[in-house]
Amino acid sequence: xxxxxxxxxxxxxxxxxxxxxxxxxxxxxxxxxxxxxxxxxxxxxxxxxxxxxxxxxxxxxxxxxxxxxxxxxxxxxxxxxxxxxxxxxxxxxxxxxxxxxxxxxxxxxxxxxxxxxxxxxxxxxxxxxxxxxxxxxxxxxxxxxxxxxxxxxxxxxxxxxxxxxxxxxxxxxxxxxxxxxxxxxxxxxxxxxxxxxxxxxxxxxxxxxxxxxxxxxxxxxxxxxxxxxxxxxxxxxxxxxxxxxxx
Ligand SMILES: [Mg+2]
Numbered sequence: 001x002x003x004x005x006x007x008x009x010x011x012x013x014x015x016x017x018x019x020x021x022x023x024x025x026x027x028x029x030x031x032x033x034x035x036x037x038x039x040x041x042x043x044x045x046x047x048x049x050x051x052x053x054x055x056x057x058x059x060x061x062x063x064x065x066x067x068x069x070x071x072x073x074x075x076x077x078x079x080x081x082x083x084x085x086x087x088x089x090x091x092x093x094x095x096x097x098x099x100x101x102x103x104x105x106x107x108x109x110x111x112x113x114x115x116x117x118x119x120x121x122x123x124x125x126x127x128x129x130x131x132x133x134x135x136x137x138x139x140x141x142x143x144x145x146x147x148x149x150x151x152x153x154x155x156x157x158x159x160x161x162x163x164x165x166x167x168x169x170x171x172x173x174x175x176x177x178x179x180x181x182x183x184x185x186x187x188x189x190x191x192x193x194x195x196x197x198x199x200x201x202x203x204x205x206x207x208x209x210x211x212x213x214x215x216x217x218x219x220x221x222x223x224x225x226x227x228x229x230x231x232x233x234x235x236x237x238x239x240x241x242x243x244x245x246x247x
Pocket of ligand 1: 011012013184
């Protein structure tokens, strides 16, 4: 394995994939094995793998799925059992389903993965009641509401991409300054919170971009082109800084 100088830690949907320009980014990454990759996604592992493979993205150092609830280590993508065990401690899907059964306007739909329960939710009022009810019942979890789809997802409290990334970098002994993050939406909020340099791609919503700190570049390009735009600038700048220090 090449010596890793930097890590690109990126969301997949809407960031790496979905807005064209993927082949240019793939080529850039393949030409630079010194850039290690970490993919962080709300998808399950099989779903994520199919999508990444179809575009030819390189094997990652690690893949965090289900919003960071699971971590897989490359190149063989073996599950990090210790990490999964930590999430499992306060994850009680049956209790969640049972509790939300009592809330008007919220209906259980399916268990999308081990870590994600999907509910139909009529509106924001129903979501508010669901959240209050979960707290009242002492159930520890995180809820994500997609208003357009009227969909309420319930995931473990600790399923956060930023939390998973911190763990991954620690395990790999990679410093925060070597890491560059990329995202497009709310569920990347804790990745782009200012701990790392990074980029938000052009297709991200304006309200989301406004919340981000100044250390996060706002690329004028969407998706993979935006990632390439941000990452190439970051690499050029860090290269220059390290040469300055050396010379
Ligand atoms: Mg996304």
